[in-house]
Amino acid sequence: MVRHKDQPEAFDPYDLGARRSDPELGAFEPLPPNPRTVTTKKLLGLFVLVVVAVGLFRTGQDGGRVPAAGSCTRPTFHVSATTVASGAVLSWSVSGDADSSVVFGIDTSTRPVSTQTGLLDGPVRLAGCKALGTLRLAVPAGPHVLSVYIEPRSGAALLLGTQKVTVT
Numbered sequence: 001m002v003r004h005k006d007q008p009e010a011f012d013p014y015d016l017g018a019r020r021s022d023p024e025l026g027a028f029e030p031l032p033p034n035p036r037t038v039t040t041k042k043l044l045g046l047f048v049l050v051v052v053a054v055g056l057f058r059t060g061q062d063g064g065r066v067p068a069a070g071s072c073t074r075p076t077f078h079v080s081a082t083t084v085a086s087g088a089v090l091s092w093s094v095s096g097d098a099d100s101s102v103v104f105g106i107d108t109s110t111r112p113v114s115t116q117t118g119l120l121d122g123p124v125r126l127a128g129c130k131a132l133g134t135l136r137l138a139v140p141a142g143p144h145v146l147s148v149y150i151e152p153r154s155g156a157a158l159l160l161g162t163q164k165v166t167v168t
Contacts, residue, residue: 028160043044072097074131075160077148083166087142089134099153100130102160104146106139110158111149123151141167 036157075096084090094102105112124131137144146165149157 005021007080011160027098051087062071064111071095075150076102077102077163079146079163079165080164081167082164084137086167087136089136089140091132093130094126094148094150094160096150096160098126098151099125101151102126102131103151103157104135105149106137106144106146106165108147111151114145122149137165139167141157143167 072095075094077092077094080091092104096102101123103111103124124133135146144165146163146168148160148162150160151157
């Protein structure tokens with residue numbers, strides 16, 4: 001075993017315990033320093049370890065995103081929650097035809113074209129038959145209806161579905 005210059009000579013643990021418990025033995029020879037001192041390197045290493053662990057935990061949760069369970073031939077959409085705070089972010093996923101785009105509206109019965117008519121996001125192109133994203137719901141508190149419209153490359157927008165969302 002290689003000994004570093006700042007480490008004391010190794011002691012038998014029983015001898016060290018006897019020195020600490022018997023005051024007569026401790027008076028003859030000073031005790032070695034406690035080998036478990038907290039250093040800046042150890043604190044920095046612990047901090048990095050905690051940051052990495054939190055990062056892995058959040059990655060494991062996939063950042064709150066929801067998986068797109070549909071396919072290219074069967075369009076579907078999912079949202080991460082049905083109750084959110086005003087101004088909060090709502091994660092979504094849509095699957096469908098790769099040549100399509102998706103548009104999100106709030107409290108609309110037709111495809112919204114501007115924020116004044118309820119447009120939240122879009123058009124978003126579906127890459128590889130799927131798209132993931134987030135919406136910021138800056139709407140008044142209360143019940144709302146989130147409408148999702150899918151727009152094929154050749155054709156008018158079709159209502160893919162609706163989801164009731166409560167804003168608190």
